[in-house]
Amino acid sequence: MISPHAATDKRKRSLTGDAVSAYLLILPFFLFFSFFVIYPLVQNLFNSFTSYNLGTKDFIGIQNYVKLLRDQSFLRSVLNTLAFAIFSIAPLMGLGFVASLCVNRQGKMMYAVRTLLMYPYVASMVSVSMIWLYLFDPGSGIFNKLLWMMGLPGSDWLFDERLALPCLILVNIWKILGYVMIIYLAALQSVPQSQYDAAVVDGAGFLRGLWHVTLPAIRPVSFFLLATLTIECFKTFEQVRIMTNGGPLDATTTITHQIYIRAFSEFKMGYASAMSVVLFVMILIITLLNLKFGGQLDDGREKA
16 A cells, blocks of 8 residues: 555656656746847846947947936927827727727628628738828829819828828728727626616616626726737827828837838937837736726626
C-alpha cells in the first residue's frame, strides 16, 4: 500500500511538472513580448531624458518635457487629438448602435447592408485617404461639383483651417462605422430573448425595452468600444499624413504626427520619445478611467 506521504509527494511532483510545462509553453510569447514590447518601452522612456538625435545621446533630465510645455505645435496637436477623439467617438457609437438595430434581422438585404458597411473598415487607411483626398479636391472633387450644380460656391475643404479637421473626422467615422456596427450587432444578438419577453409582459414597448433591457445588457460592449476607439483615435496618423500633413497652420496635426515629424524629419529622437511618453500616459489614464467607471456601473447593476 502506498503511504499518504508518498501519494502527496507524487502529486506535488506532478503539479511541479505541469507548472514547468506551462512555463515552457508561454516562454516563446514572453520572450517576444519582452524584446518587442517591454524593452522598446523602457528604451523609449530612457531616450525621453536624453538629447538623442541619431548622433549623440546626452542625458538632459526633464528638459524635453519642459520644452513640450512651450511647444505651440505640440500643444495644438494635443487639442486636435482630443477634438478628433471626442467628435469621432460620440457619432461612431451612436450611429453604430442605430445601424446595428436596423440590420439586426434576417434576410438577404440585411446581409448585403452589413457587407456594404464593413467594406470601408477592411480597406486600408492609405487607400481610403487617397479616395477621400480626390473627393475633397477643390478643383475636380465631387463635393464641389455637387455644390456648383446646386448653384452654391465650392469650398477649399482640406485647405480651410476651419474645415480640415472636421473633414478628417468625417473620413474616420465613415471608415470605422462598420466595425462599431458589427460589434454592437453581436452584442444585440447575445441578449436573451427571455428578457424581451418579460419586458413585453410587463407592458414595455420598444423604447422602454431598449432603455431597460438592451442598453444595460450591452453596457460592457459599449465600454469596450469606448476604450478601443479612444486608443485608435489617439493613434491617428495615416489620414493626417496623406491628406493634410498636419496643415493648414497645424489645424490637423496630431500627437502621432508630431512624433513622426520630430523623429523622422528633424531627427530629434529624444524629443519625439518624450512626446510618445506623454501620449502613452494619456491613453493609459483614459483607459484606466474607463475600466474604473465601467466596472463601477457593472457592479451597481449586479447589486441591483
